[in-house]
Amino acid sequence: MTDPRPYVLLSAAMSVDGRIDDSSPERLLLSSPEDFDRVDELRAQSDAVLIGAGTLRSDDPRLLVNAPARQARRKAEGRPEQPLRVVLTGSGDLDPARRFWHHGDARVAYAPDAATGALAARLGALAEVVGTGARLDPGAVLDDLGARGVRRLMVEGGGAVHTLFLTAGLVDEIQLAVAPFFVGDADAPAFVRPGLFPQDAAHRMTLAGTSALGDTALLRYLVARPPLTPADRRLLAEAVAESRLCPPSDTAYSVGALVVAEDGTELARGHSREGGDPKVHAEEAALAKIPADDPRLPGATLYTTLEPCSVRASRPTPCAQLVLASGIRRVVLAWREPALFVADCQGVELLEQAGVTVLECPELAAEARAVNAHLG
Numbered sequence: 001m002t003d004p005r006p007y008v009l010l011s012a013a014m015s016v017d018g019r020i021d022d023s024s025p026e027r028l029l030l031s032s033p034e035d036f037d038r039v040d041e042l043r044a045q046s047d048a049v050l051i052g053a054g055t056l057r058s059d060d061p062r063l064l065v066n067a068p069a070r071q072a073r074r075k076a077e078g079r080p081e082q083p084l085r086v087v088l089t090g091s092g093d094l095d096p097a098r099r100f101w102h103h104g105d106a107r108v109a110y111a112p113d114a115a116t117g118a119l120a121a122r123l124g125a126l127a128e129v130v131g132t133g134a135r136l137d138p139g140a141v142l143d144d145l146g147a148r149g150v151r152r153l154m155v156e157g158g159g160a161v162h163t164l165f166l167t168a169g170l171v172d173e174i175q176l177a178v179a180p181f182f183v184g185d186a187d188a189p190a191f192v193r194p195g196l197f198p199q200d201a202a203h204r205m206t207l208a209g210t211s212a213l214g215d216t217a218l219l220r221y222l223v224a225r226p227p228l229t230p231a232d233r234r235l236l237a238e239a240v241a242e243s244r245l246c247p248p249s250d251t252a253y254s255v256g257a258l259v260v261a262e263d264g265t266e267l268a269r270g271h272s273r274e275g276g277d278p279k280v281h282a283e284e285a286a287l288a289k290i291p292a293d294d295p296r297l298p299g300a301t302l303y304t305t306l307e308p309c310s311v312r313a314s315r316p317t318p319c320a321q322l323v324l325a326s327g328i329r330r331v332v333l334a335w336r337e338p339a340l341f342v343a344d345c346q347g348v349e350l351l352e353q354a355g356v357t358v359l360e361c362p363e364l365a366a367e368a369r370a371v372n373a374h375l376g
């Protein structure tokens, strides 16, 4: 059995205009003393505290539990005095001279596999360096932290890391402190960057508490982790629209597929029998339009109106294998293939066995079937 992923608490302070810093080199103090004390208590309750490389460069925080009483409490509970301190980097460009590396106990740096060699050489004994695959994958970070026994993770910024975890649907709770002033600087970093957030106007977070900490307002939100986001439903509906472009056939399904990068950029779309090719499948047509070495593929989602095929007469490689070969790790589909042309399509099983997350969206199954109503 795999270890559970940690509970993820994202803690941030921002100005009333949504900025977590200004654009000057000095660190901007947003919180009141009372709110800094709350942050210290949250750290004391956490097994690990995580920041991104940008925050390490701009703030160089020590990321420690400061209050001796809290350190003593952790020790009395049989825990290390300080939580595990974690940094995420996409480039591996981390400066070993920073204060962060020279305080506290254990440290881990996560980076894409390609960056780990140079980073490990640079950091030496200062931290353990762990690869997260072809990209900086927050899910892989949580899996690894879970395996280390981390049950409660505090994410402390900055905006890129907030966005990475929130858009991936990996945050359980947000504690957002709002400082009573404006930054008013377009170049100042914002609480989050643009992205496809599962929580939108139609899918609101639960406001679990509000309090005043000195002059700072604390908002506590509970964030349900929806497996399927509103953006997933919209993009799968786009795949259904794509399936309506298929040249009709009495002997094959009409399927539509989209490949969408993590930041919402559509990489390609395709449909069955596209471009006058009677044999091409929708997923195959879409994947063929993306260079195999596109670094966005491992973070991308394939949206398809029908389960990717597992056996195929028309061509040697079934679509489930093409998806695996592409490096895509997430598939959203509307409809499992009925036993009409093949007795038992195993596309979902093949993908899941290889560790791909497969999500079904039953709300769109009827629409995907309707495009194929003539097949009976």
Ligand SMILES: Nc1nc(O)c(N)c(N[C@@H]2O[C@H](COP(=O)(O)O)[C@@H](O)[C@H]2O)n1
Binding pocket: 252, 253, 254, 255, 271, 272, 273, 279, 280, 281, 282, 283, 306, 307, 308, 309, 310, 311, 312, 313, 314, 315, 319, 337, 341, 342, 345
């Ligand atoms: N997922 C998917 N996408 C398409 O575009 C398709 N045409 C199909 N069809 C299914 O794939 C299997 C083999 O098809 P061939 O007839 O050998 O091309 C079979 O299960 C079809 O129903 N699937």
